Amino acid sequence: MNTGKRQKQRKVLLMGKSGAGKSSMRSIVFSNYVAKDVRRLGATIDVEHSNIKFMGNLMLNLWDCGGQDGFVENYLTHQRNHVFGSVAVLIFVFDIESREFQADVVSYSNIIRALEECSPQAKVFCLIHKMDLVQARLRAQLFEERVDYIRSASEGFKHTVDFFPTSIWDQSLYKAWTQIIYFLIPNAATIENLLQQLAEVIDARELILYERTTCLMVTHVTRGLEAQNPFTDRFERISSILKTHKQSMAKHTGIPAGNANFAEMQIKTGRFMFFITRLTENTNLAASIPPSEQVFNAARVNILLARPKFAELDIANKPRPGIQQAFAHSVESEGLPNETDFKGKGKEPSIGAEGSTFGA
Amino acid sequence: MDSPYVHSEARSAASSQHSPSRHDSEPGEDPQPGSSRLKPAAKLTLMRYFQDLQDADIPPSPVLPRFHTGRLPNSKAGDGKPRLLLMGQRRSGKSSISSVVFHKLPPSETLYLETTTRIKKESMHSFMDFQVWDFPGHLDYFDPAFDVDNIFDEIGALIWVIDAQDEYLDAIMRLNTTILNLQHSYPNINVEVFVHKVDGLSEDYKSDTFRDIIQRVQDELSDAGYENAPVSFYQTSIYDHSIFEAFSKVIQKLIPQLPTLESLLDSLCVNCRIEKAYLFDVLSKIYIATDTAPTDIGSYEICSDYIDVVVDVSEIYGWDRPAENGQLEDADINETGNNDAESLITMERKGNNYLYLREINKYLALICLMGNDSPAEKKALIDYNVGVFQEALAQVFPRGEK
Structure with a gap:
């Protein structure tokens, strides 16, 4: 491991009323809990810090702030600068079932004011949580009402705050967190660029980049007809499928859930081929490709060859000379050729040239 | 070979x-x-x-089905649709079982199932066709008004569900009456006893209950002069995979x-x-x-x-x-x-x-x-x-x- 690399620390505050579901959410997303396990969680006392390494160079410094009034009072007074200083993201969780919604919003306003004072650059996400408790047909309407009300109380963040309906019992939680993570990743555009090129080279219908431990999507590339896929929530669905599978494997093999990663998964049918493989130390790449054994094998080899390039990105803090050629053309290859054949063959996508532009 | x-x-x-x-x-x-x-x-x-195809027909097979239990299948010739009967006391979990296994209902939602008041027949359309009949618990099927032949004629297996968290003496009594009644006319029916809802019991208590039930059923049957009854026992729960495993074993017995x-x-x-x-x-x-x-x-x-x-x-x-x-x-x-x-x-x-x-x-x-x-x-x-x-x-x- 490159120990010399500088890690980007991002401070994330997780706040909201006591019992709103902050710690449950955190345990499911980051600690491999299943939804029904969260019953075991107790109240959070003061602030629970956790550091989560994400995508190699991003360190999430997550502050799970206990929501009882006493603690909140304390954050706003004695610890004001300590808690609200240099915050990158504030995630505020509202309980949709809360009986004192007005009071929740008042407390929210206070926190927003403190945030504006100490770190005006921060981004605010509001999660309207426990949506599963509302009848399905009322959900959209109720959500809109709450959003309007909360937005009007958002002071200086009125125009930038984002809202998500969430529930730990379905994939909406992943949807919200995916957006949050995407916002936090420093070099998302570069990664996307590189993925796009990779997708073209291996003729993939879709590429999805996942973080390994949380199964959260980092970014995806969709090409051609796949954009019409009727399952628009497929990314969250895959996140939750993978997570469930991880838990099942952990349970039956005795490996701790954090380590129950698969090296590779392949699914081949007459309509599509799909595989997930490791890309970098912290990410997995899922690829959906046309049903052809040739394309499949070529894609696997190409992804293997592209790994160093992405590993580079993980550490992307100082400009480095780009690694010469990472890909080769899939169409020209047959079966599974050896790696040396690949290098220097086919049209070079201009990755090497771009490499020098990745900078801190 | x-x-x-x-x-x-x-x-x-x-x-x-x-x-x-x-x-x-x-x-x-x-x-x-x-x-x-x-x-x-x-x-x-x-x-x-699709499970709900009512009249799926069977392709003719050149080989006559033979059941590996060595006994003749308890069915009319030519009709290869084995029938599974779900029976037991009321509120023992019969409908929950059939909803979870055959309709993929999440286990937590079985709480809202209504009491079954009439026989619910469901056809499974798969590698082999079979029917699952869900019986209301309160029914007395040995009432003379009841067409017993029609019900028991073709069944492959009788699944008796016993609530392990409840008083089970009544259930065992009724089970034994049923077995003894069926013994004469339909000796080839497999009786499968599901000791159900074991998820709520502690490990020790679970096996004690299980053993106790087996003991009582067998004792009473042999007291009545019926030795070596074809009865099997399973511990099941809809909250884990045990119910699927038990069903697998029941159905395996029906595959010639x-x-x-x-x-x-x-x-x-x-x-x-x-x-x-x-x-x-x-x-x-x-x-x-x-x-x-x-x-x-x-x-x-x-x-x-x-x-x-x-x-x-x-x-x-x-x-x-x-x-x-x-x-x-x-x-x-x-x-x-x-x-x-x-x-x-x-x-x-x-x-x-x-x-x-x-x-x-x-x-x-x-x-x-x-x-x-x-x-x-x-x-x-x-x-x-x-x-x-x-x-x-x-x-x-x-x-x-x-």
Whole structure:
């Protein structure tokens, strides 16, 4: 491991009323809990810090702030600068079932004011949580009402705050967190660029980049007809499928859930081929490709060859000379050729040239 | 017996070549009107079938079904639809069982099921057809007004559900009355006792209760002069996989071809160094056969969860694409040469072990837990042997290969 690399620390505050579901959410997303396990969680006392390494160079410094009034009072007074200083993201969780919604919003306003004072650059996400408790047909309407009300109380963040309906019992939680993570990743555009090129080279219908431990999507590339896929929530669905599978494997093999990663998964049918493989130390790449054994094998080899390039990105803090050629053309290859054949063959996508532009 | 499987790697290159067009046109059997939600999945190769087809008919088989229990099947000649009867005291969990197993209802929602007031008949349409009859608990079926023959005539198995968290003495009494009544007219019915709702009991108490129930049933039966009654016992709960496992075993007894399937699987396991192989019914996740190596519930659960992953992903990406440059698509399929779904997972921390899934026909999938000494490089050999297995199975089960 490159120990010399500088890690980007991002401070994330997780706040909201006591019992709103902050710690449950955190345990499911980051600690491999299943939804029904969260019953075991107790109240959070003061602030629970956790550091989560994400995508190699991003360190999430997550502050799970206990929501009882006493603690909140304390954050706003004695610890004001300590808690609200240099915050990158504030995630505020509202309980949709809360009986004192007005009071929740008042407390929210206070926190927003403190945030504006100490770190005006921060981004605010509001999660309207426990949506599963509302009848399905009322959900959209109720959500809109709450959003309007909360937005009007958002002071200086009125125009930038984002809202998500969430529930730990379905994939909406992943949807919200995916957006949050995407916002936090420093070099998302570069990664996307590189993925796009990779997708073209291996003729993939879709590429999805996942973080390994949380199964959260980092970014995806969709090409051609796949954009019409009727399952628009497929990314969250895959996140939750993978997570469930991880838990099942952990349970039956005795490996701790954090380590129950698969090296590779392949699914081949007459309509599509799909595989997930490791890309970098912290990410997995899922690829959906046309049903052809040739394309499949070529894609696997190409992804293997592209790994160093992405590993580079993980550490992307100082400009480095780009690694010469990472890909080769899939169409020209047959079966599974050896790696040396690949290098220097086919049209070079201009990755090497771009490499020098990745900078801190 | 000469094994059809290949042993050496030499011939592994001749990997399975199946007629590519087998699954191209799914014939007949249009989805029901109410099933529109399932449409994309229904069109997959990994076929989901529809359970609620009432009058599905059986293809004629040249071999007369023989039941491996050595007893004659308790059914009218020509009618191969074994019937499963769910009986027991009221509120013992019969309807919950049938909803969870056959309708994929989440276990937590069985709380809201209403009391069953009349016999609910459900047809399962799968590798073999069978009917599940859910009986209201309060019914006295030995009332003379009741057409007993009509009910018990064709049943393959009687499943008696006992609530392990409740007083079970009454339930046992009624069970024994039923067994004794049936003994004379229908001696060939398998009686399967599900000691249900064991999830709420502590480990010790659970096995005590289980043993107590077995003891009481057997004692009372032998007191009544009925020795060696064909009664089996299972501990079940809808909150884990035990109910599926129990159902698997019940249904296996009704499959006449079971010994053949088992020996086919055994021979496959030996030749490919497979640790454990299951033949699963994809939708119900009941396994209809496994090799004869000892089973543990853990490996069943891994396989069952694995099916979920494959089916879910297939649903997401198997949608009906608008014909993207038609000919090219066809060429691709020919080149693949194998249109059955297959999948494998290798784990990072588990050495060489991996999971392998292969679609066998419309309803069945073979799932193998690979052994340590069977590295993924030998997959071509395994592919070939599974192909051989698939052909053999097609002869055993003419169903599903249309």
